[in-house]
Amino acid sequence: MSYKALITLELDSEEEAKTVYEAILPEARNMPSERTRAFIIRDGKEIRLTVEADTSSSLRAALNSYLSWLSSIVKTVKYVREVETYGRKNTS
Numbered sequence: 001m002s003y004k005a006l007i008t009l010e011l012d013s014e015e016e017a018k019t020v021y022e023a024i025l026p027e028a029r030n031m032p033s034e035r036t037r038a039f040i041i042r043d044g045k046e047i048r049l050t051v052e053a054d055t056s057s058s059l060r061a062a063l064n065s066y067l068s069w070l071s072s073i074v075k076t077v078k079y080v081r082e083v084e085t086y087g088r089k090n091t092s
Helices: 014-029 056-086
Strands: 003-010 036-043 046-053
Touching: 003 056, 014 036, 014 046, 014 056, 036 056, 046 056
Parallel strands: none
Antiparallel strands: 003 046, 036 046
């Protein structure tokens, strides 16, 4: 039996989507496990990530990793955009 999940992420701009896509692409190309496969495409402002696995626990582990990576990448991209637009935030 095979397990499959689709994550669709819509970003604010095509430029932002391209940056996120390029940052996550190496992870999809070089999966550390033979039990899990990932495919990623970008269409305009949208990124679609499909994760397939042989077991539900492998799928869960891969999804946890991808969601964590995507969250970090998106937060970083948005922070950099904000700094470029408004200058450095005062974090103290």
